[in-house]
Amino acid sequence: MDSQRFEEAILRAGARQRSGIGTLGEKTLHAVLKYYFEPYAPSHEVRLGGFIADIVGENGVIEIQTGSFERLRKKLGALLEVAPVTVVYPISAIKWVRWIDPLTGESTGRRKSPKRYGPCELLPELYKIKPLLKSPNLTLHILLLEIEETRLPDSRSAGRRRGFKRGDRIPLSLIGEAVIHTPQDYGLFLPEGLPDPFTSRDYQKASRLPLPRAQTALNVLHEMGAVMRTGRRGSAWLYRQMEEKAPLPGEL
Numbered sequence: 001m002d003s004q005r006f007e008e009a010i011l012r013a014g015a016r017q018r019s020g021i022g023t024l025g026e027k028t029l030h031a032v033l034k035y036y037f038e039p040y041a042p043s044h045e046v047r048l049g050g051f052i053a054d055i056v057g058e059n060g061v062i063e064i065q066t067g068s069f070e071r072l073r074k075k076l077g078a079l080l081e082v083a084p085v086t087v088v089y090p091i092s093a094i095k096w097v098r099w100i101d102p103l104t105g106e107s108t109g110r111r112k113s114p115k116r117y118g119p120c121e122l123l124p125e126l127y128k129i130k131p132l133l134k135s136p137n138l139t140l141h142i143l144l145l146e147i148e149e150t151r152l153p154d155s156r157s158a159g160r161r162r163g164f165k166r167g168d169r170i171p172l173s174l175i176g177e178a179v180i181h182t183p184q185d186y187g188l189f190l191p192e193g194l195p196d197p198f199t200s201r202d203y204q205k206a207s208r209l210p211l212p213r214a215q216t217a218l219n220v221l222h223e224m225g226a227v228m229r230t231g232r233r234g235s236a237w238l239y240r241q242m243e244e245k246a247p248l249p250g251e252l
Contacts, residue, residue, distance in 0.1 A: 006174040009035035029147070029169040030054075033064045033088060036174075049078040060084030060137075066169070069128040076132055086139040091121050093144040093175050100167055102152045110148075119144070119178065120189050120207040123217035130223055140180040146173040186226035189217070190241050197230050197238040 013031040034044050038055045046056035055062035060083045065072050072087070079085045095113040100106070119142050132138060150167035178188060191206035198206075204214035218239060221227045227239040 001174060001177050003174055005039075006032075006036050006171075008039070009033070010171060012039065027066065027168055029066050029090060029171055030064055032171050033066075033090060033143070037062050037064075037088065049082045051075045051078055053079060056083075060086065062086045062088060064088045064090075065125075066090060069125040073129050073132070076129060076138075080132060080135050080137045084137045084139070086141050088141045088143065089122050089125070090143045090145050090147075090171070091117050091119065092147040092149070092169070093117055094146040096146075096148040096172070098148055098150050099164075100150050100152050113149075116208065118191075118208065120191070120209055120217055123189055123220050124209070124213040126220045127216045130220060133220070133224060134183065138181075141177065142180070143177045144175040145171050146175060147171050183224045183226070186221055186224040187241065189221060190226065194241065197240045199233060199236045199238060201236070203239070 009032050012035040013028060034054060035041075038044065038057060040057075043055055043057050046053050048056055048061065053061045054064050061079050063072065063076065063079070063085060065087055066089075076085060076087065092113075093116065095115065095117070096110055097113055098110040099108045101108055122140070122142060126133060126140075148170045150170070151164040152167050154163040154165045180186065180188065189207075191203075194206050195202055200211065200215045200218055203209075203218055204211045207214055207217065209217060218227065218237075222229065222239070225242060227241055230238045230240050232238060
């Protein structure tokens with residue numbers, strides 16, 4: 001983790017000068033992470049394997065994925081055939097929400113979200129690229145960030161709780177990061193305090209994922225050999241962790 005380089009990337013991307021409303025161009029979070037992983041701008045947005053890669057350098061390709069992995073699957077499959085690929089996934093471990101007036105661009109309030117997000121948020125996304133996870137060319141890089149998310153009121157949700165459209169996500173600081181490269185590294189996604197054996201509901205409580213996402217996460221962990229199924233309790237699978245794990249840097 002290099003906090004100074006991250007601060008420099010924020011400055012290079014002009015994150016603190018952006019309005020937060022969002023444009024048709026590149027979003028702030030994506031821009032900052034590109035400069036964090038590769039300060040040399042000519043290495044950004046390079047054509048390779050029929051696609052435009054975020055970063056291409058002497059150590060291979062870096063793809064920054066700030067949204068659903070569904071859109072990454074075809075591109076990642078092609079890139080893995082020609083080069084080592086590191087997929088970077090940022091997680092809002094601490095999130096501030098700022099409401100923006102869409103007409104004036106002025107802020108109308110800022111609050112800290114009570115939700116806390118951890119590394120396990122990545123696992124349901126990995127299900128979408130599960131056939132590619134065992135490629136020796138693939139590395140995953142998790143960043144835990146403090147982020148300010150800007151929101152604009154959405155009048156189409158009238159009659160329900162306050163609706164919004166997300167404008168932009170502006171990174172404020174780097175809290176921690178971890179690299180996943182081998183199947184053994186997936187043990188990092190097993191939170192402390194799990195009983196032995198444990199069910200998907202136990203994993204839900206420990207990971208703070210909603211139950212359907214927790215079940216998907218365990219599907220990935222089982223595929224990668226981090227957990228084994230030992231039987232059933234009623235209709236629920238029983239899981240056991242395969243081996244001791246090291247603590248995840250920056251884990252909250």
